Amino acid sequence: MSTSPKAALLEEYALVAQALAAPARLMILEHLAQGESGVDRLAAKTGLSMANCSQHLQQLRRAGLVTSRKDGKAVIYRMTDNRTLALMDTLRIVAERNLARVAVILRDLSDGQDMPDPVSRAELAARLAEGSVTVLDMRPVDEFASAHIPGAVHTPMDTLDRIAASLDPAAEIVAYCRGPYCIYAHQAVAALRRLGLNARRLEGGLPEWRADGRAVATLE
Amino acid sequence: MSTSPKAALLEEYALVAQALAAPARLMILEHLAQGESGVDRLAAKTGLSMANCSQHLQQLRRAGLVTSRKDGKAVIYRMTDNRTLALMDTLRIVAERNLARVAVILRDLSDGQDMPDPVSRAELAARLAEGSVTVLDMRPVDEFASAHIPGAVHTPMDTLDRIAASLDPAAEIVAYCRGPYCIYAHQAVAALRRLGLNARRLEGGLPEWRADGRAVATLE
DNA sequence: TCTATATTCAATAGATCACTTGAATGTTTA
DNA sequence: TAAACATTCAAGTGATCTATTGAATATAGA
Numbered sequence: 001m002s003t004s005p006k007a008a009l010l011e012e013y014a015l016v017a018q019a020l021a022a023p024a025r026l027m028i029l030e031h032l033a034q035g036e037s038g039v040d041r042l043a044a045k046t047g048l049s050m051a052n053c054s055q056h057l058q059q060l061r062r063a064g065l066v067t068s069r070k071d072g073k074a075v076i077y078r079m080t081d082n083r084t085l086a087l088m089d090t091l092r093i094v095a096e097r098n099l100a101r102v103a104v105i106l107r108d109l110s111d112g113q114d115m116p117d118p119v120s121r122a123e124l125a126a127r128l129a130e131g132s133v134t135v136l137d138m139r140p141v142d143e144f145a146s147a148h149i150p151g152a153v154h155t156p157m158d159t160l161d162r163i164a165a166s167l168d169p170a171a172e173i174v175a176y177c178r179g180p181y182c183i184y185a186h187q188a189v190a191a192l193r194r195l196g197l198n199a200r201r202l203e204g205g206l207p208e209w210r211a212d213g214r215a216v217a218t219l220e
Numbered sequence: 221m222s223t224s225p226k227a228a229l230l231e232e233y234a235l236v237a238q239a240l241a242a243p244a245r246l247m248i249l250e251h252l253a254q255g256e257s258g259v260d261r262l263a264a265k266t267g268l269s270m271a272n273c274s275q276h277l278q279q280l281r282r283a284g285l286v287t288s289r290k291d292g293k294a295v296i297y298r299m300t301d302n303r304t305l306a307l308m309d310t311l312r313i314v315a316e317r318n319l320a321r322v323a324v325i326l327r328d329l330s331d332g333q334d335m336p337d338p339v340s341r342a343e344l345a346a347r348l349a350e351g352s353v354t355v356l357d358m359r360p361v362d363e364f365a366s367a368h369i370p371g372a373v374h375t376p377m378d379t380l381d382r383i384a385a386s387l388d389p390a391a392e393i394v395a396y397c398r399g400p401y402c403i404y405a406h407q408a409v410a411a412l413r414r415l416g417l418n419a420r421r422l423e424g425g426l427p428e429w430r431a432d433g434r435a436v437a438t439l440e
Numbered sequence: 441t442c443t444a445t446a447t448t449c450a451a452t453a454g455a456t457c458a459c460t461t462g463a464a465t466g467t468t469t470a
Numbered sequence: 471t472a473a474a475c476a477t478t479c480a481a482g483t484g485a486t487c488t489a490t491t492g493a494a495t496a497t498a499g500a
Contacts, residue, residue, distance in 0.1 A: 010243035012322045017240035023230035064318025073497045090307045095236045098284025102232045293467040
């Protein structure tokens with residue numbers, strides 16, 4: 001006599017939630033959303049030790065959120081599908097709307113300035129088509145190289161001031177980064193607006209852009 | 221020097237996921253989706269002890285998924301909003317698509333029979349309007365009494381055989397229960413189809429029906 | 441075959457979690 | 471004011487989780 005089917009189902013659902021219930025694993029998922037990756041690269045990106053990162057990845061795999069394949073001596077992990085992206089996004093939305101602490105952190109990120117609503121991906125696509133917008137990609141160079149929004153200017157945080165100086169004050173600027181869990185775009189927009197520039201944040205990041213089926217460019 | 225804003229945000233998101241990461245709390249949320257409720261009723265419905273249930277509820281409140289108010293000597297808890305419903309539904313969908321064990325449990329529930337796709341709520345509403353469908357509500361009597369789909373026949377599991385005998389074999393039958401986490405409708409449809417009746421399951425349950433803004437009836 | 445590399449396993453310590461028990465709090469009713 | 475009630479708090483136990491360490495496995499290339 002095993003457990004009831006109801007209890008068994010709830011345990012499985014809880015297992016999936018459990019997989020999302022550690023900051024380290026959310027971080028890993030954010031990076032996997034950029035594209036598949038081996039363990040050591042993920043460990044380096046997230047700052048976790050190899051063994052720890054490997055164990056988190058196995059927990060994510062047990063919950064069905066990622067899958068893996070072997071490639072030579074490397075094991076390449078990838079997100080199972082972008083339903084996981086939807087799950088993470090709903091998680092974020094619930095946290096933002098229901099937890100005062102989250103609202104405070106987000107407000108602090110913009111240094112008390114009023115921030116305009118983010119630009120939808122559809123709107124950005126339309127503006128790009130008519131060439132009426134400057135797009136800034138705030139991610140590290142390797143992520144920019146592997147995929148970015150066509151025409152985007154690579155602007156890692158440490159180059160922001162320099163690039164900001166070269167921007168036309170009248171231009172409309174849209175900044176994006178890894179996605180809704182990434183704060184680079186928030187910080188960039190806050191900094192640019194403090195300089196008097198007309199900057200807004202893209203809704204979502206590159207993974208969401210790609211999930212919409214929109215074109216991306218790569219370097220080389 | 222506190223933690224970085226990024227880490228702080230991830231911790232908050234993880235806190236929300238954490239709240240969903242225990243079967244007991246998912247069970248509580250399923251009941252709260254039916255409507256607000258005091259601690260002792262929830263404890264009775266879920267089979268948890270009062271103290272344990274109270275502690276789970278406080279954890280859900282810390283994660284922003286439920287809110288509470290005092291009513292006399294009772295504390296009434298309710299879901300904060302139906303974004304939580306969306307979160308739970310995405311959780312279930314990811315589990316169903318990615319975890320083989322979940323698929324097995326669901327298949328066992330239907331006893332190996334091929335089950336038809338569930339009926340969408342819009343389709344049921346249309347059929348109801350033209351009177352061409354029999355709707356069965358599989359939930360306990362108190363939940364049926366507090367809200368049900370207008371015209372639904374109250375059919376708790378222990379009365380299913382008796383009521384099935386009275387149904388026209390040519391009739392189209394739709395069964396529903398608490399929602400996607402509840403298995404009564406699955407079991408009922410499997411039993412009815414084994415008897416040769418033309419039964420299907422409603423997509424979602426009463427909370428989803430109500431979240432769509434559709435009318436519900438109450439007893440007395 | 442030997443060696444270097446990428447990843448996983450196994451064992452462990454400390455932290456956190458779920459649940460129980462019994463006492464404490466606050467509210468209504470007698 | 472006292473008694474009854476609904477809920478929460480506090481403390482304790484066993485189980486589970488996270489991260490660390492060092493060893494084990496598997497593969498590629500010399």
